[in-house]
Amino acid sequence: MPLARPESLDSRIIAHIDMDCFYVQVEQRKQPHLRGLPTAVVQYNEWKGGALIAVSYEARKFGVKRSMRGDEAKQVCPQIQLVQVPVARGKADLNAYRNAGSEVVSILARKGRCERASIDEVYLDLTDSAEAMLKESPPHSLESIDAEALKSHVLGLKNENGHDAKEKVREWLCRSDTDHREKLLACGAIIVAELRMQVLKATEFTCSAGIAHNKMLAKLTSGMNKPAQQTVVPFSSVKALLDSLPIKKMKQLGGKLGTSLQNDLGVNTVGGLLQFSEEKLQDRYGINTGTWLWNIARGINGEEVQGRLLPKSHGSGKSFPGPRALKTIVSLSDSDSHKKFPSKSCPLRYGTAKIQEDAFNLFQAGLREYLGSCGVKIQGSNHNGWGITALSVSASKIVAVPSGTCSIMKYFQGQYPSHSSSKQTSDNFIQESAPLLSSGTESYSELKSAEPQSDYNFPCLDLQGQKISESRDKDSFCSSPKQAKDGFALETSQPTSQPLPSGGESCSAVNQSNSRGCFFRDDTRVILPKLEQQEQKRNALEDKGTILKFFKKSNPSCSKPKLENVSVVQGLEANEVELPKESLLLAECSTNDCRHSLSQNVHREAWHYKIDEIDPSVIDELPQEIQDEVRSWLRPRKRPNTVKQGLTIAHYFPPTKAT
DNA sequence: ACGGGTAATACC
DNA sequence: TGGTATTAC
Numbered sequence: 192m193p194l195a196r197p198e199s200l201d202s203r204i205i206a207h208i209d210m211d212c213f214y215v216q217v218e219q220r221k222q223p224h225l226r227g228l229p230t231a232v233v234q235y236n237e238w239k240g241g242a243l244i245a246v247s248y249e250a251r252k253f254g255v256k257r258s259m260r261g262d263e264a265k266q267v268c269p270q271i272q273l274v275q276v277p278v279a280r281g282k283a284d285l286n287a288y289r290n291a292g293s294e295v296v297s298i299l300a301r302k303g304r305c306e307r308a309s310i311d312e313v314y315l316d317l318t319d320s321a322e323a324m325l326k327e328s329p330p331h332s333l334e335s336i337d338a339e340a341l342k343s344h345v346l347g348l349k350n351e352n353g354h355d356a357k358e359k360v361r362e363w364l365c366r367s368d369t370d371h372r373e374k375l376l377a378c379g380a381i382i383v384a385e386l387r388m389q390v391l392k393a394t395e396f397t398c399s400a401g402i403a404h405n406k407m408l409a410k411l412t413s414g415m416n417k418p419a420q421q422t423v424v425p426f427s428s429v430k431a432l433l434d435s436l437p438i439k440k441m442k443q444l445g446g447k448l449g450t451s452l453q454n455d456l457g458v459n460t461v462g463g464l465l466q467f468s469e470e471k472l473q474d475r476y477g478i479n480t481g482t483w484l485w486n487i488a489r490g491i492n493g494e495e496v497q498g499r500l501l502p503k504s505h506g507s508g509k510s511f512p513g514p515r516a517l518k519t520i521v522s523l524s525d526s527d528s529h530k531k532f533p534s535k536s537c538p539l540r541y542g543t544a545k546i547q548e549d550a551f552n553l554f555q556a557g558l559r560e561y562l563g564s565c566g567v568k569i570q571g572s573n574h575n576g577w578g579i580t581a582l583s584v585s586a587s588k589i590v591a592v593p594s595g596t597c598s599i600m601k602y603f604q605g606q607y608p609s610h611s612s613s614k615q616t617s618d619n620f621i622q623e624s625a626p627l628l629s630s631g632t633e634s635y636s637e638l639k640s641a642e643p644q645s646d647y648n649f650p651c652l653d654l655q656g657q658k659i660s661e662s663r664d665k666d667s668f669c670s671s672p673k674q675a676k677d678g679f680a681l682e683t684s685q686p687t688s689q690p691l692p693s694g695g696e697s698c699s700a701v702n703q704s705n706s707r708g709c710f711f712r713d714d715t716r717v718i719l720p721k722l723e724q725q726e727q728k729r730n731a732l733e734d735k736g737t738i739l740k741f742f743k744k745s746n747p748s749c750s751k752p753k754l755e756n757v758s759v760v761q762g763l764e765a766n767e768v769e770l771p772k773e774s775l776l777l778a779e780c781s782t783n784d785c786r787h788s789l790s791q792n793v794h795r796e797a798w799h800y801k802i803d804e805i806d807p808s809v810i811d812e813l814p815q816e817i818q819d820e821v822r823s824w825l826r827p828r829k830r831p832n833t834v835k836q837g838l839t840i841a842h843y844f845p846p847t848k849a850t
Numbered sequence: 851a852c853g854g855g856t857a858a859t860a861c862c
Numbered sequence: 863t864g865g866t867a868t869t870a871c
Contacts, residue, residue: 213871244871308870308871309870309871310871311871312871442869442870443868443869443870444869445869445870446868446869446870447867447868447869448868448869531866533865533866534864534865534866535864535865536864536865
């Protein structure tokens with residue numbers, strides 16, 4: 192439960208932007224002839240026409256609902272256009288929508304601190320912008336107010352739908368005889384209207400918005416007038432709004448907690464919570480949740496807009512319902528079917544073969560745990576009715592790569608122009624990481640000799656060529672000895688190096704500095720130290736595949752004969768680089784998803800990077816300009832004597848314009 | 851044989 | 863810390 196910092200005198204201006212039936216809009220932009228037609232996006236249409244995951248407003252008029260099947264939708268709306276979600280490697284691929292969301296974020300983030308709340312939702316803190324506007328050009332001083340702003344729905348304003356509604360809104364927006372907060376809110380509404388028009392112009396997407404003094408109220412109202420409209424929540428309207436708001440409509444209360452409030456406390460509206468003391472709510476629901484409830488009943492919500500444009504974790508999963516369940520390779524004598532299959536995780540190693548190997552080991556570990564120690568043999572394929580109905584992997588604990596990371600390669604290659612300060616830093620790095628190396632499987636000399644054998648030119652994401660914003664270059668992201676000790680190589684004294692932050696907040700900073708929001712580029716600056724794998728298994732009737740099949744064959748690149756034995760490959764090959772992970776920060780820039788890998792913990796194993804293991808089909812999903820670059824990396828090439836940073840940094844790192 | 855595929859967050 | 867549960871889109 193979000194901890195609420197009580198701020199009853201909250202004069203922030205927060206907007207929640209919600210894209211209208213976003214997936215549909217993305218598809219309609221791709222296929223303009225679908226515009227204006229009843230349209231829905233479905234994934235997998237084999238079974239009952241697929242599941243609807245987005246429905247256009249035209250289709251909603253026919254009673255088409257999300258969670259209908261394609262077939263059902265056709266029944267209530269025969270002319271509906273069903274567009275399928277792209278499929279990659281046998282599963283739904285949402286990247287097109289993610290990227291489209293990035294387009295929107297990149298526009299919104301120009302006006303204030305921005306938080307990507309989901310694939311199609313964004314919070315914006317417009318306080319500064321609104322205050323600036325109020326100071327420089329307050330609404331009442333404007334000659335005209337934009338038509339879009341005049342279409343705002345202002346809660347509590349009478350005659351909401353009357354013929355002179357716009358005039359009423361104009362009056363409200365331009366009132367000068369009201370309190371500061373209300374004026375700020377009016378500025379916020381004008382700014383959001385402007386932003387929404389910019390989004391429409393730049394992306395062809397419409398969105399709706401809520402503008403209020405906190406996140407909760409903004410979120411609550413962004414969907415009240417859809418599509419393509421905005422709703423403003425003046426302070427004076429909050430009490431009436433919450434008094435009549437069914438409690439389950441409140442974010443976080445849509446599930447069991449909301450049900451408990453209804454059943455156990457007899458509360459049916461958010462306002463109904465007012466009758467309970469904070470203590471009472473805390474006693475029943477815990478200190479945090481209790482306080483949070485007490486606050487939201489009063490319209491108080493201190494959650495801040497996180498300046499984060501990127502996800503904190505990333506995963507991929509697929510379900511195998513019913514008959515499609517993968518049959519396990521175990522014999523299962525007894526095991527209650529209600530027990531949950533445990534999730535397991537381990538440090539992420541790069542390369543599909545290694546991920547397969549790790550995932551399979553995790554699976555076996557989970558299976559042993561699941562079965563208890565009843566000594567069931569894990570072998571053979573004596574399926575006995577049990578199967579796997581879902582598999583997923585996910586990566587989390589992503590942290591930013593600290594400053595000067597790429598310069599590590601100077602040490603290994605000895606080809607970089609050396610600044611007076613960099614030698615010292617390199618030395619420090621070696622010194623700090625020496626214990627790691629000595630306990631690892633490779634010595635430094637091995638590493639050094641192994642690396643240059645590569646036929647591949649690792650593109651170096653040199654940070655030196657990148658522009659640095661004044662504000663971020665100052666001091667706030669300086670390295671500390673502790674960071675170096677954790678295995679980060681830092682070159683803080685390098686005057687032109689990008690001041691990358693490290694640690695938790697660093698992601699926020701990095702994220703917020705990104706104005707284009709391209710997932711790929713940003714991923715070059717994150718580290719994915721964890722691999723997580725989860726499986727569930729339930730009854731199944733037919734044998735449509737095995738676990739092994741899933742692990743081995745679902746990835747086209749791994750079904751090539753050439754790679755048949757990747758799992759047993761040991762040691763180095765010509766096109767494999769094996770370095771301690773601290774050294775791989777640069778090398779991994781050249782992998783297809785371009786993720787740096789480094790754990791906050793000290794892990795002694797070496798990390799492998801094997802260019803053959805890149806699944807070619809992945810590349811097709813990347814943004815076009817990135818595809819070209821990645822393909823060029825994959826072509827064998829002599830390493831030039833002098834490694835100039837071959838990649839355009841701008842493609843990978845956002846302009847560092849501070850926002 | 852279903853809402854699938856992802857996320858974030860709180861809690862233990 | 864790792865793992866689970868809840869909630870949401």
